[in-house]
Amino acid sequence: MEIAAASTVSVAPQLPRLTNAFSRKLGSISSLSFGSLKRNYCVGKVSASSSVDVITADKISPASFLDKRETGGVLHFVKYHGLGNDFILVDNRDSSEPKITQEQAAKLCDRNFGVGADGVIFAMPGVNGTDYTMRIFNSDGSEPEMCGNGVRCFARFIAELERTCKGKTVQVKVDMGIPILKAQDVPTKLPGNKGEAVIQAELVVDGVSWNVAVLVWAILIVSHLLPEIGPKFEHHEMFPARTNTEFVEVLSRSHLKMRVWERGAGATLACGTGACALVVAAVLEGRTDRKCTVDLPGGPLEIEWKEEDNHIYMTGPAEAVFYGSALL
Numbered sequence: 001m002e003i004a005a006a007s008t009v010s011v012a013p014q015l016p017r018l019t020n021a022f023s024r025k026l027g028s029i030s031s032l033s034f035g036s037l038k039r040n041y042c043v044g045k046v047s048a049s050s051s052v053d054v055i056t057a058d059k060i061s062p063a064s065f066l067d068k069r070e071t072g073g074v075l076h077f078v079k080y081h082g083l084g085n086d087f088i089l090v091d092n093r094d095s096s097e098p099k100i101t102q103e104q105a106a107k108l109c110d111r112n113f114g115v116g117a118d119g120v121i122f123a124m125p126g127v128n129g130t131d132y133t134m135r136i137f138n139s140d141g142s143e144p145e146m147c148g149n150g151v152r153c154f155a156r157f158i159a160e161l162e163r164t165c166k167g168k169t170v171q172v173k174v175d176m177g178i179p180i181l182k183a184q185d186v187p188t189k190l191p192g193n194k195g196e197a198v199i200q201a202e203l204v205v206d207g208v209s210w211n212v213a214v215l216v217w218a219i220l221i222v223s224h225l226l227p228e229i230g231p232k233f234e235h236h237e238m239f240p241a242r243t244n245t246e247f248v249e250v251l252s253r254s255h256l257k258m259r260v261w262e263r264g265a266g267a268t269l270a271c272g273t274g275a276c277a278l279v280v281a282a283v284l285e286g287r288t289d290r291k292c293t294v295d296l297p298g299g300p301l302e303i304e305w306k307e308e309d310n311h312i313y314m315t316g317p318a319e320a321v322f323y324g325s326a327l328l
Protein backbone atom coordinates (compact mmCIF):
# COMPACT_ATOMS: atom_id res chain seq x y z
CA MET A 1 0.00 0.00 0.00
CA GLU A 2 1.28 3.40 -0.83
CA ILE A 3 0.57 6.45 1.14
CA ALA A 4 1.00 9.80 -0.43
CA ALA A 5 0.43 13.08 1.04
CA ALA A 6 -0.65 15.06 -1.08
CA SER A 7 -1.55 16.62 -2.68
CA THR A 8 -2.77 19.49 -2.31
CA VAL A 9 0.24 20.42 -2.77
CA SER A 10 0.20 18.49 -5.44
CA VAL A 11 -3.29 19.04 -5.66
CA ALA A 12 -3.34 22.24 -4.05
CA PRO A 13 -1.66 23.98 -6.75
CA GLN A 14 -3.92 22.17 -8.94
CA LEU A 15 -7.05 23.22 -7.29
CA PRO A 16 -6.48 26.90 -7.45
CA ARG A 17 -5.15 26.34 -10.81
CA LEU A 18 -8.29 24.70 -11.91
CA THR A 19 -10.31 27.49 -10.52
CA ASN A 20 -8.11 30.23 -11.79
CA ALA A 21 -8.06 28.68 -15.16
CA PHE A 22 -11.80 28.61 -15.20
CA SER A 23 -11.97 32.21 -14.17
CA ARG A 24 -10.54 33.34 -17.40
CA LYS A 25 -13.61 31.95 -19.07
CA LEU A 26 -15.78 34.55 -17.46
CA GLY A 27 -19.26 34.38 -18.78
CA SER A 28 -18.93 31.21 -20.73
CA ILE A 29 -22.16 29.31 -20.83
CA SER A 30 -22.73 25.90 -19.39
CA SER A 31 -25.79 23.89 -18.79
CA LEU A 32 -27.63 22.51 -15.86
CA SER A 33 -30.37 19.98 -16.38
CA PHE A 34 -32.96 18.66 -13.99
CA GLY A 35 -34.81 15.82 -15.54
CA SER A 36 -36.24 17.33 -18.66
CA LEU A 37 -35.48 20.92 -17.68
CA LYS A 38 -32.24 22.48 -18.81
CA ARG A 39 -30.64 25.66 -17.49
CA ASN A 40 -27.50 27.54 -18.44
CA TYR A 41 -25.43 29.08 -15.72
CA CYS A 42 -22.10 30.62 -14.87
CA VAL A 43 -20.36 29.75 -11.62
CA GLY A 44 -18.97 32.97 -10.32
CA LYS A 45 -16.17 33.62 -12.68
CA VAL A 46 -16.23 29.98 -13.55
CA SER A 47 -18.43 27.89 -15.73
CA ALA A 48 -19.60 24.34 -15.25
CA SER A 49 -22.48 22.15 -16.25
CA SER A 50 -24.52 19.76 -14.19
CA SER A 51 -27.27 17.25 -14.47
CA VAL A 52 -29.38 16.17 -11.58
CA ASP A 53 -31.27 12.99 -10.77
CA VAL A 54 -33.62 12.90 -7.85
CA ILE A 55 -33.01 9.78 -5.83
CA THR A 56 -35.27 10.39 -2.84
CA ALA A 57 -38.56 12.19 -2.38
CA ASP A 58 -39.37 14.72 0.28
CA LYS A 59 -42.61 14.74 2.22
CA ILE A 60 -42.73 18.50 2.66
CA SER A 61 -42.75 21.29 0.14
CA PRO A 62 -40.34 24.13 0.90
CA ALA A 63 -42.23 26.43 -1.45
CA SER A 64 -43.65 28.71 1.20
CA PHE A 65 -40.28 29.18 2.86
CA LEU A 66 -38.45 29.85 -0.38
CA ASP A 67 -41.04 32.42 -1.31
CA LYS A 68 -40.25 34.46 1.79
CA ARG A 69 -38.70 37.85 1.19
CA GLU A 70 -36.25 39.43 3.60
CA THR A 71 -37.18 42.31 5.81
CA GLY A 72 -34.38 44.38 7.36
CA GLY A 73 -31.70 42.53 9.30
CA VAL A 74 -32.89 39.02 8.44
CA LEU A 75 -31.49 36.60 5.86
CA HIS A 76 -33.45 33.54 4.74
CA PHE A 77 -31.32 30.59 3.66
CA VAL A 78 -31.27 26.86 3.04
CA LYS A 79 -28.49 24.75 4.48
CA TYR A 80 -27.05 22.05 2.18
CA HIS A 81 -24.12 19.71 2.24
CA GLY A 82 -22.20 17.57 -0.23
CA LEU A 83 -20.47 14.78 1.68
CA GLY A 84 -20.34 16.92 4.79
CA ASN A 85 -18.85 19.93 3.00
CA ASP A 86 -21.64 22.27 4.10
CA PHE A 87 -22.99 25.51 2.72
CA ILE A 88 -25.53 28.23 3.41
CA LEU A 89 -27.46 28.85 0.18
CA VAL A 90 -28.99 32.26 -0.40
CA ASP A 91 -31.59 33.15 -3.04
CA ASN A 92 -29.90 36.18 -4.56
CA ARG A 93 -31.67 36.05 -7.92
CA ASP A 94 -32.97 39.61 -7.62
CA SER A 95 -29.56 41.28 -7.36
CA SER A 96 -26.11 40.98 -8.88
CA GLU A 97 -24.57 41.98 -5.54
CA PRO A 98 -24.46 39.39 -2.72
CA LYS A 99 -27.06 40.09 -0.02
CA ILE A 100 -24.45 39.94 2.71
CA THR A 101 -20.85 41.08 3.00
CA GLN A 102 -17.82 38.82 3.26
CA GLU A 103 -17.54 39.72 6.94
CA GLN A 104 -21.16 38.77 7.56
CA ALA A 105 -20.60 35.51 5.69
CA ALA A 106 -17.66 34.65 7.94
CA LYS A 107 -19.84 35.29 11.00
CA LEU A 108 -22.67 33.12 9.66
CA CYS A 109 -20.21 30.30 8.98
CA ASP A 110 -18.94 30.30 12.55
CA ARG A 111 -19.96 26.98 14.12
CA ASN A 112 -20.33 28.40 17.60
CA PHE A 113 -21.60 31.92 17.05
CA GLY A 114 -23.37 31.52 13.71
CA VAL A 115 -25.25 28.99 11.58
CA GLY A 116 -22.08 27.00 10.91
CA ALA A 117 -20.85 26.16 7.40
CA ASP A 118 -17.79 25.85 5.19
CA GLY A 119 -19.09 28.66 2.98
CA VAL A 120 -21.99 30.83 1.82
CA ILE A 121 -23.25 30.41 -1.75
CA PHE A 122 -25.37 32.95 -3.62
CA ALA A 123 -27.69 32.05 -6.51
CA MET A 124 -27.52 35.20 -8.64
CA PRO A 125 -28.82 36.45 -11.99
CA GLY A 126 -27.07 34.98 -15.02
CA VAL A 127 -24.57 36.89 -17.15
CA ASN A 128 -23.77 36.72 -20.85
CA GLY A 129 -26.78 34.62 -21.69
CA THR A 130 -26.60 32.29 -18.72
CA ASP A 131 -29.62 31.66 -16.49
CA TYR A 132 -27.77 31.88 -13.20
CA THR A 133 -24.48 32.83 -11.62
CA MET A 134 -23.02 31.24 -8.50
CA ARG A 135 -20.74 33.08 -6.10
CA ILE A 136 -19.26 31.67 -2.93
CA PHE A 137 -17.52 33.06 0.14
CA ASN A 138 -15.32 30.72 2.19
CA SER A 139 -15.86 30.46 5.95
CA ASP A 140 -13.08 33.02 6.48
CA GLY A 141 -14.86 35.45 4.13
CA SER A 142 -12.44 35.07 1.21
CA GLU A 143 -13.88 34.44 -2.25
CA PRO A 144 -12.67 31.37 -4.14
CA GLU A 145 -13.10 30.87 -7.86
CA MET A 146 -14.86 27.54 -7.70
CA CYS A 147 -16.27 24.92 -5.34
CA GLY A 148 -17.04 21.40 -6.52
CA ASN A 149 -19.26 20.27 -3.65
CA GLY A 150 -20.80 23.71 -3.58
CA VAL A 151 -21.76 23.67 -7.25
CA ARG A 152 -23.67 20.42 -6.70
CA CYS A 153 -25.55 22.03 -3.82
CA PHE A 154 -26.13 25.09 -6.03
CA ALA A 155 -27.63 22.85 -8.72
CA ARG A 156 -29.89 21.27 -6.12
CA PHE A 157 -30.90 24.72 -4.80
CA ILE A 158 -31.76 26.03 -8.27
CA ALA A 159 -33.87 22.95 -8.89
CA GLU A 160 -35.68 23.63 -5.65
CA LEU A 161 -36.17 27.31 -6.41
CA GLU A 162 -37.61 26.37 -9.77
CA ARG A 163 -39.78 23.73 -8.12
CA THR A 164 -38.30 21.07 -10.38
CA CYS A 165 -36.89 18.95 -7.58
CA LYS A 166 -38.24 18.14 -4.16
CA GLY A 167 -35.92 15.34 -3.10
CA LYS A 168 -33.90 15.71 0.04
CA THR A 169 -30.86 14.17 -1.57
CA VAL A 170 -29.99 14.21 -5.24
CA GLN A 171 -27.06 12.85 -7.16
CA VAL A 172 -25.42 15.56 -9.24
CA LYS A 173 -22.96 15.21 -12.09
CA VAL A 174 -20.85 18.28 -12.81
CA ASP A 175 -18.70 19.02 -15.82
CA MET A 176 -15.75 20.67 -14.12
CA GLY A 177 -14.13 21.66 -17.40
CA ILE A 178 -10.55 21.30 -18.58
CA PRO A 179 -7.65 21.16 -16.12
CA ILE A 180 -4.98 23.77 -16.66
CA LEU A 181 -1.57 22.70 -15.58
CA LYS A 182 0.56 25.71 -16.40
CA ALA A 183 2.52 26.72 -13.26
CA GLN A 184 1.85 30.44 -13.56
CA ASP A 185 -1.88 29.79 -13.87
CA VAL A 186 -2.08 27.87 -10.60
CA PRO A 187 -0.57 30.20 -9.49
CA THR A 188 2.64 28.77 -8.09
CA LYS A 189 6.18 30.06 -8.11
CA LEU A 190 7.41 26.50 -8.48
CA PRO A 191 8.97 26.29 -11.93
CA GLY A 192 7.33 24.06 -14.52
CA ASN A 193 9.32 20.87 -15.02
CA LYS A 194 7.03 18.89 -17.30
CA GLY A 195 6.27 21.27 -20.08
CA GLU A 196 4.88 24.17 -18.12
CA ALA A 197 3.36 21.89 -15.46
CA VAL A 198 4.84 21.12 -12.08
CA ILE A 199 5.07 17.37 -11.60
CA GLN A 200 7.18 15.59 -9.01
CA ALA A 201 8.94 18.72 -7.87
CA GLU A 202 10.44 19.41 -4.47
CA LEU A 203 8.65 21.67 -2.00
CA VAL A 204 10.11 22.38 1.41
CA VAL A 205 7.49 22.96 4.10
CA ASP A 206 8.67 23.73 7.60
CA GLY A 207 12.05 22.17 6.90
CA VAL A 208 10.56 18.99 5.46
CA SER A 209 11.04 18.17 1.80
CA TRP A 210 7.88 17.09 -0.02
CA ASN A 211 7.79 15.48 -3.40
CA VAL A 212 5.08 17.53 -5.04
CA ALA A 213 3.79 17.76 -8.46
CA VAL A 214 1.02 19.74 -9.66
CA LEU A 215 0.13 17.62 -6.89
CA VAL A 216 1.99 16.37 -4.02
CA TRP A 217 2.71 12.74 -3.48
CA ALA A 218 4.82 10.46 -1.49
CA ILE A 219 4.62 11.41 2.08
CA LEU A 220 2.70 9.68 4.80
CA ILE A 221 0.50 12.04 6.71
CA VAL A 222 -1.86 11.23 9.51
CA SER A 223 -5.07 13.04 10.27
CA HIS A 224 -4.03 14.64 13.50
CA LEU A 225 -1.18 16.42 11.69
CA LEU A 226 -3.58 18.15 9.32
CA PRO A 227 -4.27 21.25 11.45
CA GLU A 228 -0.54 21.66 11.93
CA ILE A 229 0.75 21.01 8.43
CA GLY A 230 -2.26 22.25 6.42
CA PRO A 231 -1.78 25.98 7.09
CA LYS A 232 1.89 25.72 6.19
CA PHE A 233 0.98 24.53 2.73
CA GLU A 234 -1.88 27.01 2.43
CA HIS A 235 0.37 29.99 3.16
CA HIS A 236 3.57 28.69 1.56
CA GLU A 237 5.45 31.39 -0.36
CA MET A 238 5.35 29.24 -3.49
CA PHE A 239 1.57 29.81 -3.69
CA PRO A 240 0.95 33.53 -3.91
CA ALA A 241 -2.84 33.07 -3.98
CA ARG A 242 -2.66 30.46 -1.16
CA THR A 243 -3.67 26.91 -1.94
CA ASN A 244 -5.92 23.97 -1.12
CA THR A 245 -4.05 20.84 -0.16
CA GLU A 246 -5.09 17.21 -0.52
CA PHE A 247 -3.25 14.46 1.30
CA VAL A 248 -3.61 11.23 -0.56
CA GLU A 249 -3.36 7.51 -0.19
CA VAL A 250 -3.36 5.44 -3.38
CA LEU A 251 -5.45 2.32 -2.78
CA SER A 252 -5.47 1.03 -6.37
CA ARG A 253 -5.47 2.30 -9.96
CA SER A 254 -9.10 3.32 -9.57
CA HIS A 255 -9.34 4.12 -5.90
CA LEU A 256 -7.86 7.01 -3.92
CA LYS A 257 -8.33 8.18 -0.36
CA MET A 258 -7.80 11.81 0.58
CA ARG A 259 -7.91 14.33 3.39
CA VAL A 260 -8.13 17.99 2.60
CA TRP A 261 -6.96 21.27 4.04
CA GLU A 262 -8.93 23.99 2.28
CA ARG A 263 -7.83 27.51 1.63
CA GLY A 264 -10.04 29.76 3.71
CA ALA A 265 -11.92 26.94 5.40
CA GLY A 266 -9.38 24.56 6.98
CA ALA A 267 -9.96 20.83 7.39
CA THR A 268 -13.30 19.99 5.76
CA LEU A 269 -15.03 16.65 5.21
CA ALA A 270 -14.81 16.86 1.43
CA CYS A 271 -13.53 18.98 -1.45
CA GLY A 272 -14.85 18.41 -4.96
CA THR A 273 -12.32 20.53 -6.82
CA GLY A 274 -9.55 18.91 -4.77
CA ALA A 275 -10.77 15.43 -5.71
CA CYS A 276 -10.78 16.44 -9.40
CA ALA A 277 -7.29 17.90 -9.15
CA LEU A 278 -6.15 14.79 -7.37
CA VAL A 279 -7.28 12.47 -10.15
CA VAL A 280 -5.62 14.67 -12.78
CA ALA A 281 -2.42 14.57 -10.77
CA ALA A 282 -2.64 10.83 -10.27
CA VAL A 283 -3.17 10.24 -13.98
CA LEU A 284 -0.28 12.54 -14.93
CA GLU A 285 1.99 10.64 -12.59
CA GLY A 286 0.83 7.31 -14.02
CA ARG A 287 -0.57 6.16 -10.69
CA THR A 288 -4.22 5.67 -11.62
CA ASP A 289 -6.59 5.27 -14.53
CA ARG A 290 -8.81 8.17 -15.62
CA LYS A 291 -11.88 6.99 -13.74
CA CYS A 292 -11.53 6.82 -9.97
CA THR A 293 -13.50 6.65 -6.77
CA VAL A 294 -12.10 9.17 -4.31
CA ASP A 295 -12.91 8.43 -0.67
CA LEU A 296 -13.19 11.51 1.53
CA PRO A 297 -14.05 11.67 5.22
CA GLY A 298 -17.64 12.59 4.22
CA GLY A 299 -18.01 9.80 1.64
CA PRO A 300 -17.01 8.91 -1.94
CA LEU A 301 -16.97 10.98 -5.14
CA GLU A 302 -16.80 9.49 -8.62
CA ILE A 303 -14.33 11.38 -10.79
CA GLU A 304 -13.55 10.88 -14.47
CA TRP A 305 -11.04 12.81 -16.58
CA LYS A 306 -12.30 12.01 -20.07
CA GLU A 307 -9.80 11.60 -22.84
CA GLU A 308 -12.33 12.52 -25.55
CA ASP A 309 -12.97 16.10 -24.43
CA ASN A 310 -10.27 16.58 -21.75
CA HIS A 311 -13.04 17.53 -19.27
CA ILE A 312 -13.27 16.33 -15.70
CA TYR A 313 -16.64 14.98 -14.54
CA MET A 314 -17.54 14.78 -10.87
CA THR A 315 -20.55 12.87 -9.51
CA GLY A 316 -21.72 13.01 -5.92
CA PRO A 317 -24.61 13.86 -3.62
CA ALA A 318 -26.13 17.19 -2.63
CA GLU A 319 -28.46 17.15 0.34
CA ALA A 320 -30.77 19.74 1.86
CA VAL A 321 -30.46 19.88 5.65
CA PHE A 322 -32.68 22.69 6.92
CA TYR A 323 -34.35 26.02 6.21
CA GLY A 324 -33.56 28.99 8.40
CA SER A 325 -33.59 32.73 8.94
CA ALA A 326 -30.52 34.43 10.38
CA LEU A 327 -30.33 37.74 12.18
CA LEU A 328 -27.60 39.83 10.63
Ligand SMILES: N[C@@H](CCC[C@H](N)C(=O)O)C(=O)O
Pocket residue numbers: 015016019085138143144145146147148149150244262263264265268270271272273274
Ligand atom coordinates in the same frame (compact mmCIF):
# COMPACT_ATOMS: atom_id res chain seq x y z
N1 LIG B 1 -11.92 26.65 -0.08
C1 LIG B 1 -11.81 26.50 -1.50
C2 LIG B 1 -13.12 26.63 -2.18
C3 LIG B 1 -14.07 25.54 -1.82
C4 LIG B 1 -13.70 24.20 -2.42
C5 LIG B 1 -14.79 23.21 -2.12
N2 LIG B 1 -14.88 22.73 -0.79
C6 LIG B 1 -14.95 22.13 -3.14
O1 LIG B 1 -15.71 21.20 -2.89
O2 LIG B 1 -14.40 22.23 -4.23
C7 LIG B 1 -10.87 27.56 -2.09
O3 LIG B 1 -10.61 28.60 -1.46
O4 LIG B 1 -10.42 27.35 -3.22
